Amino acid sequence: MPPSPSQTQGQINPPAFNIGGGNINTFFSPHTKCCSQPTLDTTSWKKNIHSQARKAIANFWYYSDIPFHCAISPYWQAMIDAIAIAGPGFKSHSLERIRTNFLLKGVEDAMLVPSEFCSSWVETRCTIISDGWIDQRKRTLINLLVSCLVSIMFLKLVDASDKVKTAQLICEMMEEVFQEVGEEHVVQIFTDNAANYIAIGRLFEIRHPTIFWTYCVAHCIDLMLEDIGKLHWIDEVVEKEKSITKYL
DSSP: OOGGGGGSTOOOOOOEEEETTTTTTGGGGOOOOTTOOGGGGGHHHHHHHHHHHHHHHHHHHHTTTTTTTGOOHHHHHHHHHHHHHOOOOOOOOHHHHTTTTHHHHHHHHHHHHHHEEEEEHHHHHHEEEEEEETTTTTOOEEEEEEEOOOOOEEEEEEEEEOOOOOOOHHHHHHHHHHHHGGGGEEEEEEEEHHEEEEEEEEHHHOHHHHHHHEEEEEHHHHHHEEEEEESSHHHHHHHHHHHHHHHH
């Protein structure tokens, strides 16, 4: 006679209750062991729950008009895991708390990040990067970044739309950032190859003999290709290529 479920080695069953002279345990199938066939609870039922959860997430995504590339954010899966750990009944914070308390807390956390970069500057030093560009509103913007072995950190953005981008103006701006980061922490400045930036690089090397000025290789190649494109026979080929592209 096979052993009863309560006699099976390594298995703990609830106390037996008699219903109409029978054991209540006989109304339920025994628990599956390791490596055994999964039960309905872990297959179709769980798949249905997961499907409903994914549908709810997708509906929130679509109706909120959230860009799809946000799904690759490192905070996306972290949010899903945190909600799953919180379990059923978890309630999200209100709109008011999102735009006040938690926003202020997020700013405080973000302010702690530069300290991690600054600590690495003492040992490995860093590079100040200047990246000028023009946005869709025709504003002249200059991004200032600091690069070190840890990573690249955005420092500030300067709107130079109402200013003339002379070498003297940009040099004063770079000098301010240079002092903010710390002269003893900087080994080089990195700019593009425009004439005003070349003048800045030369001026910095004179003012600070321990600092190197490095030009952007990508911008250098871009300028070379522009000059090559001005050749008559190459310009003719490029114009034909543009006509074919427009036709296609």
